[in-house]
Amino acid sequence: MNTNPSEATAPAYNRSRQAREAETLLDRIQDDFPDNPQAMRYFYDLFRRVYCQGEPVKHEGTLVGTTCIHAPEELIYAFGATPVRLCNGSYHYDQIGADFMPAKSCPLVKATLGSLHAKAAVPDTKSLELIVNPTTCDQKTKASAMIEAMGYRVHDLELPPAKESEEARLYWQRSVRRLALRLRELTGRKLTRNNLRQAMARTARAQTAFRTLHQLRKSAPALFLGKDAFLVTNAYFFDDLDRWTAAVERLNAELQLRQMEGFQAAQKRAPRILFTGSPPIFPNLKLPLLIEEAGGVVVADETCSANRMLYDMTAVDEWLLNDMVDGLADRYLKPCTCPIFTRNDDRQRRLLQLAADFHVDGVVYQAFAGCQVYEMEYRSIADVLAAQGIPMLYVETDYSPDDMGQLSTRIEAFLESIKTRKRNAR
Amino acid sequence: MKKIRDAINGVDLRRFRFLLQLFFFVLLVYGGYFAVNLGQSLPTFACGFNDAGRGGICYLLPLQHQLAMSWGTLFGWAGLMVLQGFLFFALWFFILNKGWCGYICPLGTIQDWITSLRTRLGVRYSRYTEGQFRRLSLIKYLLLALMILIPLGIGGALLPHDMGTPFCDICPGRMIIPMFTGDFSQLTIDFSTKTTMVMTALGMLVTGLFLAGAFFKKRFFCFFCPMSALHYLLSKPALLKLKKDGAKCTRCGDCYRVCDMEIREIADEVKEPRIMQDDCIMCLKCVAHCPEQGALKATFAGIPIFESTEQGFIKRMTKGHHDEHKPQ
Numbered sequence: 001m002n003t004n005p006s007e008a009t010a011p012a013y014n015r016s017r018q019a020r021e022a023e024t025l026l027d028r029i030q031d032d033f034p035d036n037p038q039a040m041r042y043f044y045d046l047f048r049r050v051y052c053q054g055e056p057v058k059h060e061g062t063l064v065g066t067t068c069i070h071a072p073e074e075l076i077y078a079f080g081a082t083p084v085r086l087c088n089g090s091y092h093y094d095q096i097g098a099d100f101m102p103a104k105s106c107p108l109v110k111a112t113l114g115s116l117h118a119k120a121a122v123p124d125t126k127s128l129e130l131i132v133n134p135t136t137c138d139q140k141t142k143a144s145a146m147i148e149a150m151g152y153r154v155h156d157l158e159l160p161p162a163k164e165s166e167e168a169r170l171y172w173q174r175s176v177r178r179l180a181l182r183l184r185e186l187t188g189r190k191l192t193r194n195n196l197r198q199a200m201a202r203t204a205r206a207q208t209a210f211r212t213l214h215q216l217r218k219s220a221p222a223l224f225l226g227k228d229a230f231l232v233t234n235a236y237f238f239d240d241l242d243r244w245t246a247a248v249e250r251l252n253a254e255l256q257l258r259q260m261e262g263f264q265a266a267q268k269r270a271p272r273i274l275f276t277g278s279p280p281i282f283p284n285l286k287l288p289l290l291i292e293e294a295g296g297v298v299v300a301d302e303t304c305s306a307n308r309m310l311y312d313m314t315a316v317d318e319w320l321l322n323d324m325v326d327g328l329a330d331r332y333l334k335p336c337t338c339p340i341f342t343r344n345d346d347r348q349r350r351l352l353q354l355a356a357d358f359h360v361d362g363v364v365y366q367a368f369a370g371c372q373v374y375e376m377e378y379r380s381i382a383d384v385l386a387a388q389g390i391p392m393l394y395v396e397t398d399y400s401p402d403d404m405g406q407l408s409t410r411i412e413a414f415l416e417s418i419k420t421r422k423r424n425a426r
Numbered sequence: 427m428k429k430i431r432d433a434i435n436g437v438d439l440r441r442f443r444f445l446l447q448l449f450f451f452v453l454l455v456y457g458g459y460f461a462v463n464l465g466q467s468l469p470t471f472a473c474g475f476n477d478a479g480r481g482g483i484c485y486l487l488p489l490q491h492q493l494a495m496s497w498g499t500l501f502g503w504a505g506l507m508v509l510q511g512f513l514f515f516a517l518w519f520f521i522l523n524k525g526w527c528g529y530i531c532p533l534g535t536i537q538d539w540i541t542s543l544r545t546r547l548g549v550r551y552s553r554y555t556e557g558q559f560r561r562l563s564l565i566k567y568l569l570l571a572l573m574i575l576i577p578l579g580i581g582g583a584l585l586p587h588d589m590g591t592p593f594c595d596i597c598p599g600r601m602i603i604p605m606f607t608g609d610f611s612q613l614t615i616d617f618s619t620k621t622t623m624v625m626t627a628l629g630m631l632v633t634g635l636f637l638a639g640a641f642f643k644k645r646f647f648c649f650f651c652p653m654s655a656l657h658y659l660l661s662k663p664a665l666l667k668l669k670k671d672g673a674k675c676t677r678c679g680d681c682y683r684v685c686d687m688e689i690r691e692i693a694d695e696v697k698e699p700r701i702m703q704d705d706c707i708m709c710l711k712c713v714a715h716c717p718e719q720g721a722l723k724a725t726f727a728g729i730p731i732f733e734s735t736e737q738g739f740i741k742r743m744t745k746g747h748h749d750e751h752k753p754q
Contacts (some may be wrong), residue, residue: 166556166690169679193548201747208740215736313739315680315715319746322550327683334693335678346677349696353673 017092018122022051025283029227032293035265036228037258039251043231046239047282051122057238059084062129062187065152067112067143069309070134070159070336072328075180077199077241079187084123085237086131087305088115089281091399100146101139105370107399108281109139116150123238128152130186132179134159137340137373155182162342163333176329193321200314200324202241209248210310216255217299220359221264223255226275226288226298233306234282266297271418273298274355276381277366277374279305284399287366290408296415300358302351303366308337339373347377348384355390362418363392364411370398391418434731436738438745439714443529447538450530455606457481467514469657470526471533471599479607484599485515486573486653490591493577500581516660523664524657524702527648528709533599537640537647544641552642559688562649563705569593570652588621593652595625598636644686648707658704665727668708672696674721681712681722692722714742 030036030044049055059082066073067086076083088094088111097114115121116131134157135141141156148154158175160168180191189195213232217224232251236244273296280288280303288298301307314331316324337347354360363385367374378394385392393414397403453462454472456479464482466474474483492508493500500508519526527534544551554562573593579585594600601612615630616622639646648654675696682693687705692712695701701722702708713722716734723733 164694197747201744204740204743204747211736211740312676312678313680313717313743315678315684315717315739315743316746317684317711317715318545318551319749320545320548320550323683330679330683335676345696349673350676356673 018090019052019054021090021092022047022122022283025285025289026052028289028293029231029285033225033227035263037224037251037254039247039254040228040231042247042250043228043235046235047231050238051283054120054122056124057084057240059127059240063124063127064183064186065125065128065131066134067131067140068134068136069304069338070136070332071132071157072176072179072332074196074199074203074314074328075176075183075191075325076132077202078191078196079183079189080195081129081183081187083132084128086112086116086123086125087237087279087281088112089234089284089399090115091284091401093118093121094399100143106137106139106278106368107284107370108278108368109137109143111399113143113146116147116152130155130182132157136338137371139370153186155179159333161340163336164343169330169333172333173326173329176332177325180325191321191325193319193324196321196324197319200316200328202245204313206236206241206245206248207310207313209245209252211313212252213248213255214300214307214311216252216259218358219259220272221268222266222270222272222297222299223259223263225265225292226273226301227285227292229298229301230280230285230288230306231282233310234280234285236310237281237305266292267295269419269422271296271361271415271422272359274351274358274360274363275301275303275366276351276363277303278368278371279303280366281305286399286401286404287364287395287397287407287411290404290411291364291415294408294412294415296362296411296418298364299360300354302337302347302354304338312336339377344377344380348381351381352384352388355385355388360390361422362414363390364414365392365394367394367396368398369396391421431733432735432737435733435735436741437714437732438742439710443709444538446529447535451532451535454481454530454532455479455603465514467511467518469515469519469653470531471597471603471653473532473597473599473603475594475600475612476604476607476609478609479604484653485511486597487591487594489515490573490577490593493574494580494587494590497582519657519660520664521666522708523661523666524654524706524708525666526657527651527654527707532603534645534648534707536602537645540637540640541644549641551644553688554643556690559649565650566652566655566704569650570655573652586619586621588619589625592625595622596629596632598629598633598647601629601633602636645707648687649705654707655704661702666708667700667725668702668706668710668713669699669723669725670695670701671699671721671723674718676718678717680715680717684711684715686711715739 026047050057062081064076064081064083065086066083073083087108090111093111093114094107096118097110100113101110116125131147131152131154133144133154136159144154144156157179160171162168273291275298291298312331312335314327316327337350382392458479458481462481466483466488467485468482469485471484472480472482474487488511495504576589576592580587580589604612616626636647677693679693682690685692687707689703689705691703692701710724713724713732713734716722717736717739719735721734723730
């Protein structure tokens with residue numbers, strides 16, 4: 001789509017700002033830590049090529065943007081199209097997007113709008129032929145019309161505000177079927193049992209690879225750092241699906257080898273952190289990186305840029321089109337722990353289970369300033385964790401680098417208090 | 427030990443069930459030819475009207491017969507005989523719990539075969555709405571009550587004698603199962619009296635509904651089965667159990683969506699570990715389709731025998747992704 005307004009920032013400047021942001025972060029991720037896994041090189045290179053050098057990622061068929069994890073990507077693949085997730089983590093685009101939204105809005109939504117508005121954004125937004133915008137939070141819902149006004153074609157994927165009731169489930173299943181119709185119109189292809197099954201096999205393989213990686217992070221002392229884990233899952237946003245999966249499988253093989261050799265990615269007593277809340281999206285990996293630079297290790301997460309996006313898998317009973325599509329719909333609604341839904345018991349239970357399974361010492365809760373739903377769930381999550389004796393650090397932040405100094409002090413203090421607790425417990 | 431456990435948890439449940447169901451179908455429908463006789467207290471539809479082939483008899487047939495004795499006899503010494511029959515029934519049942527429905531019941535197996543036929547033809551299933559489901563779920567208790575009260579009424583001379591075994595009259599098993607041994611004689615309307623005429627005509631209708639219903643709806647008849655209701659009333663002390671660890675559940679609903687009986691609680695309930703509901707047929711498909719390690723499990727006398735695992739789930743789903751020809 002080439003109809004972006006011309007008043008957007010000039011491409012060269014744009015690329016350089018974005019590239020600098022990415023490069024600074026990648027340097028920190030690569031150089032501040034010794035013994036990065038060899039297999040991570042693929043991901044470091046990928047981000048350097050795409051974000052720093054502006055190299056386009058090749059894609060098959062029609063390019064369909066998605067603005068949330070609720071868009072069933074198997075459907076998009078089944079129509080021979082390629083999904084790319086548009087949720088953006090760049091401060092540069094956050095500033096551009098600020099023109100569209102009220103002052104106190106979510107930086108993720110602003111950055112997404114900014115990147116769509118800008119001319120030469122990374123990842124590539126020029127060739128988008130459709131944007132699937134699930135009606136999740138208010139800000140994303142309202143962004144829809146703004147994106148359309150920029151000249152993109154938008155499909156509002158209607159998501160119910162509750163997920164418990166059977167009515168909500170059926171409403172969502174219908175909504176997903178309507179998306180399939182829209183995609184058929186767009187691509188001129190037909191959805192068949194075979195092409196959907198092939199698409200599902202591809203994502204299932206990717207999810208399996210993710211789950212293996214996820215399980216490997218249970219090992220104590222830590223085998224793998226969270227900053228790399230977030231980079232891996234962030235690559236899933238735009239990378240070629242099969243290439244991504246193969247790279248993760250290589251990474252898993254290497255980590256398994258390291259596990260046998262008794263390798264330690266962090267100190268034995270490094271506080272093990274569970275990360276929750278607003279999603280770290282490249283290049284805004286500020287918080288996880290600060291945690292690990294301060295000597296902690298992020299062993300698990302409950303965010304929509306990693307675990308929530310890739311963990312849950314689809315079950316099918318009868319491999320007929322109706323059961324497969326409904327199965328997909330269920331997978332994208334039922335297990336989701338997004339705070340936009342009426343209740344958050346599932347999120348509480350998920351956090352407690354992750355904390356237990358991954359021997360977590362503390363939880364870091366990131367809330368983007370302006371992301372009301374995460375801000376609103378802060379209390380309930382804090383109470384549940386406190387009841388279990390799990391310390392939590394609540395951090396309200398955004399994409400700007402201004403609060404880095406202040407944050408690193410708070411994180412250091414938090415990690416120090418965890419270490420003291422552990423020492424006293426012994 | 428761990429290897430054996432992994433092998434069991436990674437089993438291709440569809441195939442395993444198919445073979446086991448086939449075995450029990452042959453045993454109960456053709457066992458008579460091989461001198462198999464498991465008695466007349468079986469907690470499953472081993473139809474007694476299948477004279478030649480039956481390998482045992484469904485308890486509901488003798489139960490209705492016995493309850494129709496005159497009250498003087500029934501509430502006298504003969505009552506002990508009734509109790510004895512019930513005891514044997516209960517003992518059989520305690521071993522497998524509702525596993526009798528999901529793995530042994532010949533009528534259930536026939537429905538599963540009809541479902542296979544449907545998926546091979548590429549015809550989609552239908553589901554009940556939640557409201558329909560709640561209402562239909564009660565019918566089996568009504569049938570159970572009638573099945574006990576009508577014979578009692580006959581015994582007390584309050585009802586005509588020709589109502590005999592009222593549930594058998596309308597049970598599709600009576601017409602369908604004997605057909606497997608070449609006996610089509612049940613497929614008739616009995617014109618001897620007005621009552622028999624009405625009852626057998628009703629039976630024909632139910633059989634027709636059974637065949638049509640089972641084609642579109644998985645386990646169509648099981649929602650109405652009075653045997654299932656009777657099972658549930660006795661299910662607490664049974665040895666085979668279905669258990670759920672709510673803390674491990676992500677409520678992804680995978681179990682609910684594969685459930686033939688559309689039991690929502692299996693996905694939504696996270697507090698009560700004893701998860702088996704009245705409609706459950708213990709087919710254990712929910713366990714096979716749960717991706718969370720140890721969230722669902724079947725235990726026998728407290729020992730876990732089949733447990734949900736990530737590996738097992740992935741293995742079974744990968745098979746589905748790559749099975750080229752068969753939709754099921």
